[in-house]
Amino acid sequence: xxxxxxxxxxxxxxxxxxxxxxxxxxxxxxxxxxxxxxxxxxxxxxxxxxxxxxxxxxxxxxxxxxxxxxxxxxxxxxxxxxxxxxxxxxxxxxxxxxxxxxxxxxxxxxxxxxxxxxxxxxxxxxxxxxxxxxxxxx
Amino acid sequence: xxxxxxxxxxxxxxxxxxxxxxxxxxxxxxxxxxxxxxxxxxxxxxxxxxxxxxxxxxxxxxxxxxxxxxxxxxxxxxxxxxxxxxxxxxxxxxxxxxxxxxxxxxxxxxxxxxxxxxxxxxxxxxxxxxxxxxxxxx
Numbered sequence: 001x002x003x004x005x006x007x008x009x010x011x012x013x014x015x016x017x018x019x020x021x022x023x024x025x026x027x028x029x030x031x032x033x034x035x036x037x038x039x040x041x042x043x044x045x046x047x048x049x050x051x052x053x054x055x056x057x058x059x060x061x062x063x064x065x066x067x068x069x070x071x072x073x074x075x076x077x078x079x080x081x082x083x084x085x086x087x088x089x090x091x092x093x094x095x096x097x098x099x100x101x102x103x104x105x106x107x108x109x110x111x112x113x114x115x116x117x118x119x120x121x122x123x124x125x126x127x128x129x130x131x132x133x134x135x136x137x138x
Numbered sequence: 139x140x141x142x143x144x145x146x147x148x149x150x151x152x153x154x155x156x157x158x159x160x161x162x163x164x165x166x167x168x169x170x171x172x173x174x175x176x177x178x179x180x181x182x183x184x185x186x187x188x189x190x191x192x193x194x195x196x197x198x199x200x201x202x203x204x205x206x207x208x209x210x211x212x213x214x215x216x217x218x219x220x221x222x223x224x225x226x227x228x229x230x231x232x233x234x235x236x237x238x239x240x241x242x243x244x245x246x247x248x249x250x251x252x253x254x255x256x257x258x259x260x261x262x263x264x265x266x267x268x269x270x271x272x273x274x275x276x
Contacts, residue, residue, distance in 0.1 A: 028174070029173060037175065037208050037225060068260075072175040081250040082177075082250075083177075
C-alpha cells in the first residue's frame with residue numbers, strides 16, 4: 001500500500017478533520033537510540049495541537065518532553081484495502097502552566113486508566129501530512 | 139492509557155498470536171533525522187519475522203534497509219477503553235535472494251496496490267513486546 005500510484009495526498013484541513021474522528025493514535029519517538037512507538041488516546045486542542053495524557057514519571061514523558069516526535073492515526077478497511085493515515089510531526093512538551101493544566105483537565109483528553117500524577121503533553125502541529133489509499137479491490 | 143497500574147505485559151507467544159490477527163501495522167523509522175511512521179499491510183513469516191511489501195524505489199525501502207526499525211500493531215475498543223498493542227523491534231532488510239523472493243511472492247503479504255517493482259522487506263523479531271490494557275470502563 002501507499003505506492004505512488006495508489007494514494008492521494010490529503011491537505012492539512014482534511015488531515016485535521018480525520019484526526020478528530022478517531023480516539024487513539026500512536027506517538028513515535030526515540031528511546032535509548034532505538035525507534036519507539038506507543039498507542040495513546042488523544043484529542044486535538046483548539047489550535048490543532050495533539051493532546052495526550054500520561055504520568056509525569058512515565059518513560060514516555062521522560063523520552064519525549066522537548067523532543068520532536070511524530071504522532072500517527074489511521075483507519076483502514078482491510079476488506080476494501082482502503083483507508084487513510086495522518087502524521088503530525090512537531091515538538092512535544094509537557095504542559096507546566098497551572099492555568100493551562102486546569103483548562104485541559106476540563107476539556108483535554110481523559111485517561112483510559114486512573115493516573116494520580118497525570119500530566120498533559122502537547123505536540124505542536126508543525127508538519128501535518130496525510131494519505132488516503134484507495135485499493136484495487138474497490 | 140498504559141500507565142503502570144492499567145496494563146498487563148504480554149509474552150512473546152501472546153504477542154505473535156495477536157499480530158497474526160490484524161492485517162495492518164505501522165513501521166517506525168528515522169527519515170532525515172526525524173521520526174517517521176507509515177502504515178503497511180503485513181504478514182508473519184514462518185520464523186515470526188514481519189514481512190511487508192513495498193517498491194524498490196520507495197522512501198520506505200531507502201530509509202529502512204539495513205536499519206533497526208520498530209513495527210507496531212494494535213487493536214482497541216474505544217467504548218470499553220481496552221485493547222492491546224505489540225511492538226517488534228529489529229533490523230529491516232530487503233529480500234534479495236531470488237528463491238526467497240519467489241517463495242514470498244507465493245506466500246508473503248500481498249500489496250494493496252499494484253507494484254511492478256515490488257520487493258519484500260523482512261523485520262527480524264529481535265525484540266517482541268506487548269501490552270494489554272483493561273480500562274476503567276469494563
